[in-house]
């Protein structure tokens with residue numbers, strides 16, 4: 001497609017020379033005698049580049065440049081100037097001109113500059129397009145699931161992303177709170193600004209305030225410079241306060257203030273700073289209980305709870321398991337250079353029926369491990385971790401009359417021992433209580449079955 005160049009010069013002869021030369025080079029060239037006429041053309045036509053004299057009657061080239069920068073920021077402007085002192089040129093470029101050409105000029109110079117400007121513009125546009133595409137991919141590919149509870153989540157994300165309302169994400173560990181926080185950001189008008197995540201549970205209490213709000217030089221030993229915090233980094237964008245349920249009470253008060261007044265002070269500083277940040281808070285804890293225990297400020301809870309989104313656990317959306325497993329299988333195939341085409345029906349059923357206490361993250365780990373150990377083209381039961389398939393083997397054969405009742409009872413016993421351990425995160429006394437036996441009896445049984453206790457059975 002031919003590019004259109006607008007030549008602005010009050011010297012008709014020069015304008016003619018330029019338009020003819022540019023047409024010869026294959027561009028569409030339009031001429032304007034002054035800035036007003038140029039702006040009129042810009043408002044009506046699709047112009048890819050403006051070539052303008054600096055000295056024009058009435059509104060001069062510099063003012064025209066400013067108008068174009070403001071109203072058509074993507075259109076490059078090349079200035080033609082008779083007095084090309086370096087200072088002028090630098091000033092023009094600072095003000096947003098792509099380049100300048102000094103009079104008298106060779107037409108080849110004009111051609112080369114125009115070519116470079118158009119080419120750069122294309123690269124910038126390509127970049128923008130790639131970025132949009134990437135964000136699009138983010139939106140559609142990262143949030144897998146078609147079950148009703150998950151569709152409800154997507155619906156809520158869509159409802160809330162346009163606004164700057166505070167969002168509170170709750171859900172068990174591994175249910176996708178961080179991915180959802182990101183997709184809220186990348187689908188919001190703030191998407192071009194930063195997304196910053198702070199894990200409130202991972203930062204020592206003494207450092208959290210400075211991490212969030214920054215500090216001024218000398219605020220404490222080791223503060224050798226002013227340092228901006230996460231609020232400043234996220235300005236204009238989104239700040240994820242992850243594991244907010246673990247935030248110390250003293251800092252909760254400061255967060256409350258940011259939410260109410262949109263201002264904060266860096267540690268050791270007296271100057272109040274304004275902030276324009278959208279807050280997404282996430283926690284796997286039940287904040288209401290934390291409030292009743294005096295561990296979480298009630299006023300902050302209500303401020304955060306403006307738009308709550310609860311992420312369903314994977315066992316409450318079992319029908320999504322095959323879809324998510326297939327998604328991870330594809331990813332691990334690619335990263336490990338494998339060609340596993342799917343799961344055997346038995347493996348698939350076992351995965352759907354398993355409880356997934358670690359949710360999607362656990363499923364992801366399980367598929368990764370299976371891809372590593374699988375020898376054939378399909379992932380089978382024995383490629384899954386023991387606790388996933390043992391329960392299942394059992395369920396499969398539940399209704400048949402066993403040919404060896406003792407062996408069968410042992411198998412059942414083993415199954416329930418493992419299940420209780422898994423549900424109690426490996427805590428024996430809890431597991432024993434679940435099964436209605438003493439801890440001592442529990443201990444004897446797991447010895448008999450040679451079951452090794454791992455604190456968290458899923459690891």
Ligand SMILES: Nc1ncnc2c1ncn2[C@@H]1O[C@H](COP(=O)(O)OP(=O)(O)OP(=O)(O)O)[C@@H](O)[C@H]1O
Nearest residue numbers: 142143144172173174175176177178179284360361
């Ligand atoms: N809907 C989804 N589709 C596909 N993958 C997902 C989905 N939700 C989460 N994941 C993946 O599952 C893993 C866990 O997600 P994420 O870290 O967001 O969970 P979380 O709720 O923040 O967990 P935690 O409480 O442990 O921090 C990530 O690898 C993420 O990419």
Ligand SMILES: [Mg+2]
Nearest residue numbers: 177178242282
């Ligand atoms: Mg998380």
